[in-house]
Amino acid sequence: MDFLNALVAFLNFVLVPGTAYGAQLALGALGVTLIYGILRFSNFAHGDTMAFGTMFVILITWGLQGLGVSFGPLPTALLALPFGILVCAAFLLITDRFVYRFYRRERVKPVVFVMVSLGVMFIMNGLTRFIIGPGDQRFADGERFIIRARDFKEMTGLNEGLAIKTTQGITLVTAIIVVAVLFWFLNKTRTGKSMRAFSDNEDLALLSGINPERVVMITWLIVAALATVAGTLYGLDKSFKPFTYFQLLLPIFAAAIVGGLGNPLGAIAGGFVIAFSEVTVTYAFKKVAGYVLPDALAPSGLAQLLSTDYKFAVSFVILIIVLLFRPTGLFKGQSV
């Protein structure tokens, strides 16, 4: 019984939130890694692209709610998601047409591209705040829980409760679907193959007749979809605030680099590595240890490695260790 209690406490406070957070980071990191692999620069505007896309999902959700449309037990935002993706994609294509294409034609160094993306980041940052404001927005509706902590305790008779939020479930399911579709697209379709060829060797790809503008366009479309989905899931599960999306940039880049920049599989692994490191390193294991260990050995302190204030520092440390000892990441990506 004690062992089960320990397991449930661990599930409730580490595994379930860590998995949902990991899936959100993985989707964000996939976008970063695709841009790095195909367009060959680190897109600093990614966090704000997420905020920008999510903002439109929220606005459309509010519109749908106003019209009385609902999605039963699921959040209405899922219905609004495709429209949000379209608006975000349109904006990214316009940005590419008027900003990035010029620098691509000039064949500027990657570092110039990074600075350009920084500028785009500030513009999107400002636009988002201008349209929806800098404050917190809540747009989740529908059933809040799959299992409530109190119900779980009554059902099982355990001391510890397990709560799984609907948004956590949706996050995981959506992430699996999106990743499966993406990998099928990259590996099986003609367009996906041409994108991978372009990523591997640009000149060879051009020689074999691949249209670079088309590859670039499709990349932006996929990135818009990934960013909007990741942002909406994060916002549903936690809350939407432009500044927190900007801060997400750090763990997302950490995830992409840890996994290996340019490698989609690595981005997913990296997302979960970062998420679980953040959660486990800052979790106080007192309760779990108290159940498992005999009384004499049970810790009197909190058994917490780092205070939760240092959550973001964990991604920094992992980033530095990986860059020092394995610059290409866990799965062989391009070195930074």
Place this chain on the structure above:
Amino acid sequence: MKKLLLATAATSLMAGTAFADGHAKEVKLGIILGFTGPIESLTPSMGDAAELAMKEVTDSGLLLDGAKVTPVRGDSTCVDAGAATAVAERQITGDGVKGIVGADCSGVTGAILSNVALANGVVMVSPSATSPALSTAEDNGLFFRTSPSDARQGVVMTEVLMEQDIKEVALTYTNNDYGKGLADSFQAAFEEAGGTVTINAAHEDGKADYSAEVGALAAAGGDRLVVAGYVDQGGSGIVRAALDSGAFDSFHFPDGMISAKLVENFGSEIDGSSGQHPSPSEELSQRFTDLVGGAFEATSPFTPESYDAAALILLAMQSAGSMEPGDYKDKVMDVANAPGEKIQAGELAKALQILKDGGDIDYVGATDVELIGPGEAAGNYRVVGFEGGAEVTAGRK
């Protein structure tokens, strides 16, 4: 050219003297509040309340034989100590204020007190600085506040919890002067009363997700979670995450959390929780609301305290028969406390007359002012409970 300069200088000199003569009966008071910054939504009505007291005194024509009280507003910014001290310096040396209503936030108040008010010997009465650290700050008897120190709130919280037989709590606070001061004073009081604080952890405001913080709080355990935060900020996030994960189902809320927003956010989910916030009795707040008559938000936090702060300075001047801070600083405690005739908000003219005739007053004002210790309000708290998705008054302390 030389003559012209000389003539101008002479004229301005004469004008200056004439100006001073004409306004010998003018008392200038500074109002230094954070008109921009994190509490900018509270300060307009605080400033208006202080000016209301000044206007009342001016209209009576009784202060120091008919002196006129002129307010001088300044922006403390609430967070920038440099800007706040510069404003105070300018008001004292430039405008010649004889007392300051302010400042508002604990950090800038301490900075103005030690850097400007002490050096120039000017009295400060803060309506809203609640940090316990200010009780022991060196002030030469120049600093008073009409709001209670959070050391007092820590003791009140302890009493509320002990009465409900809660001996073990987890504690989280917003990471600033207010949160830290309140958390530390509560922990000290609670442990002295025989309770246990299982964890005393900070949380940052403005984050999207507090599940990690709640994980640590849940691991430490406790009968109730004390949330010394802000309802518009991380405080609500912590409560949300604690309810969602089933970590805690009852809470204790200090003043930063008590608001209509709390019930709006959580409804019946927080039934069985408790809390407290400084608040004058219904009767006094109704009286003050009537006095204000809709000119500004009379029940906004620290607004009645601002009225009292300005009134105390002016009554002390009358009692001392002088507008010089050095003369009237010792009279502040006298006019605020017994013995003497009780003075309600809106009765400043009566008070001035009594003092003029050599009598004693016991200023009650808008918040039942009673200054204790180093010149801070004793503090009247309303204890709240939560039942059936609504906030109810569960007593007073």
